[in-house]
Amino acid sequence: MSLMAKQNKLQQANDYIKNNINKVDNTYRQKYHIMPQIGWMNDPNGFIYYKGEYHLFYQYHPYSAVWGPMHWAHTKSSDLINWSNLDVAIAPDENYDMSGCFSGSAIEKDGKMYIMYTGHQDPGGFENLRQVQCIAISEDGVNFEKYKNNPVIDTNQLPSDTIIQDFRDPKVFEKNGKYYSVIGSRYKDDCGQILLYSSSDLLNWKYEGVIARSNGQFAKMWECPDLFELNGKDVLIMSPQFLEPRGNEYWNRHSTSYMVGKLNYETCEFDIEKTCEIDYGFDFYAPQTLIDDKGRRIMIAWMQMWDRNFPTNDLNHNWAGCMTLPRELKLIDNNLYQMPVKELKNLRKDEVSYQNVNIKETKSLEGIKGQNLELELEVDMKDSKEFKMLLMKGNNQETVLKYNKDESLFIFDRSKNGKDLGGKEETLRTYRQVNVDLIDNKLKLNIFIDTISVEIFINDGIKTMSSTVYPDKESDNIEFITDKNASMNIKKWTINTK
Ligand code: FRU
Numbered sequence: 420m421s422l423m424a425k426q427n428k429l430q431q432a433n434d435y436i437k438n439n440i441n442k443v444d445n446t447y448r449q450k451y452h453i454m455p456q457i458g459w460m461n462d463p464n465g466f467i468y469y470k471g472e473y474h475l476f477y478q479y480h481p482y483s484a485v486w487g488p489m490h491w492a493h494t495k496s497s498d499l500i501n502w503s504n505l506d507v508a509i510a511p512d513e514n515y516d517m518s519g520c521f522s523g524s525a526i527e528k529d530g531k532m533y534i535m536y537t538g539h540q541d542p543g544g545f546e547n548l549r550q551v552q553c554i555a556i557s558e559d560g561v562n563f564e565k566y567k568n569n570p571v572i573d574t575n576q577l578p579s580d581t582i583i584q585d586f587r588d589p590k591v592f593e594k595n596g597k598y599y600s601v602i603g604s605r606y607k608d609d610c611g612q613i614l615l616y617s618s619s620d621l622l623n624w625k626y627e628g629v630i631a632r633s634n635g636q637f638a639k640m641w642e643c644p645d646l647f648e649l650n651g652k653d654v655l656i657m658s659p660q661f662l663e664p665r666g667n668e669y670w671n672r673h674s675t676s677y678m679v680g681k682l683n684y685e686t687c688e689f690d691i692e693k694t695c696e697i698d699y700g701f702d703f704y705a706p707q708t709l710i711d712d713k714g715r716r717i718m719i720a721w722m723q724m725w726d727r728n729f730p731t732n733d734l735n736h737n738w739a740g741c742m743t744l745p746r747e748l749k750l751i752d753n754n755l756y757q758m759p760v761k762e763l764k765n766l767r768k769d770e771v772s773y774q775n776v777n778i779k780e781t782k783s784l785e786g787i788k789g790q791n792l793e794l795e796l797e798v799d800m801k802d803s804k805e806f807k808m809l810l811m812k813g814n815n816q817e818t819v820l821k822y823n824k825d826e827s828l829f830i831f832d833r834s835k836n837g838k839d840l841g842g843k844e845e846t847l848r849t850y851r852q853v854n855v856d857l858i859d860n861k862l863k864l865n866i867f868i869d870t871i872s873v874e875i876f877i878n879d880g881i882k883t884m885s886s887t888v889y890p891d892k893e894s895d896n897i898e899f900i901t902d903k904n905a906s907m908n909i910k911k912w913t914i915n916t917k
Contacts, residue, residue: 428512429510443736446734447730451916459481463475463706464536475493484731489511489539491508493508501916508555509536513569515538515569520553523588532557533557535591535600535621538551549574550587554569571624572600581614588705590707605641610632611640615628638661642658645706657675667854673726700885703724704723708748718746720742727840744760754881763867768913777905778907782900793865804825805902810873811895816835817836818835831850833888838889851884863878873888
């Protein structure tokens, strides 16, 4: 492609955004979550703390609210809560990434920001499809230049018996003075696997081995890996496609999973002690993490799910998709805890607080309502077996949270959320459930509601549920219901950064 044509692709995307942004319908816009200015977003990419600021890139198609040739959109923040949009960072303008700049990650080297991403080539016909790994470099964290010798990892560096069409989403990191990259892949007979590569300069890469592979029963393809150390253990997170449900886990068409154990970087043997779903809501995919200057491991994910209908697209609102809130990760007894980053507390406004409310007598509480807010509550269930909360209630709409003490089950039900959110799933699931034990008979919840999302952090974040919902603007009541007396402490804050 000529230099002109290249500049044109980036320029074209940035011009399109500027010239069409007024065509976005604001009805369902979020008030404090990252979302595209216009067009479609999916996976978080290149999440990095760089020169005192947090940068987040994401899979982006400006021209419509459906997936299309992928660009990397770019946003940054000094505090993880106020984000400002920058120009689109890269566009599919080379032969090696002609059908899309797919997911990848970022790292700092000698003061420069390197991004490593997948060049997607789809000239027609499955046999011609290729995915290769590429580098782009930025001196200032804003303008990127693709490396002249791309791709840096080609399909000839794949191990034998590996499908060359599915090789994507490099997550790059540094360990013991060496660079590593974990990449999603598919072994023959439809077994997802994660490959490890190493490099001394980010440009020349050596294949090290397979660190994890499905035994045939854990999904065909593993996308978007991330590998990091937490509390002395190695944690591998990834997004298995088409994973069959088991127990209460993996009820979405595509899932996310974490594996905890010890990885031997010499032999690539990963001694896995535990495998578990990351989030038990309907909309959580392709999470990615960074480590910041305070040593915090922070994760963010796409708060949507593939193959479902997107109301903002169906209604021609000209945008689709948003991210979860950034969450700090902790590993305690091999459980991956997630809590919203503490900076979010700075967004709290207009506190309303109640102590020792008897819920049996109370259905709603003055001042506890709304669609853009945070709730912190603790319910003492010593005498009761069931606690229910109705969020975004009104006009035959409600989103239900329920705890059943006999079964130790926390349930999220969006059957009356406002829209049918189905798509290609064989069974339209309207609720999800997760096992949660009470702590001294108490259920602790930290809940973030934004216009079209509910994120629930249960018992200090040992389990989370993240989902989209589409209530009318007027559906903003909150109600509490129990079978017997239950005492509750609750705080509510309004959040609205827009
Ligand atoms: C995951 C994913 C990645 C790919 C990207 C394309 O959601 O399928 O594997 O790189 O989306 O947009």
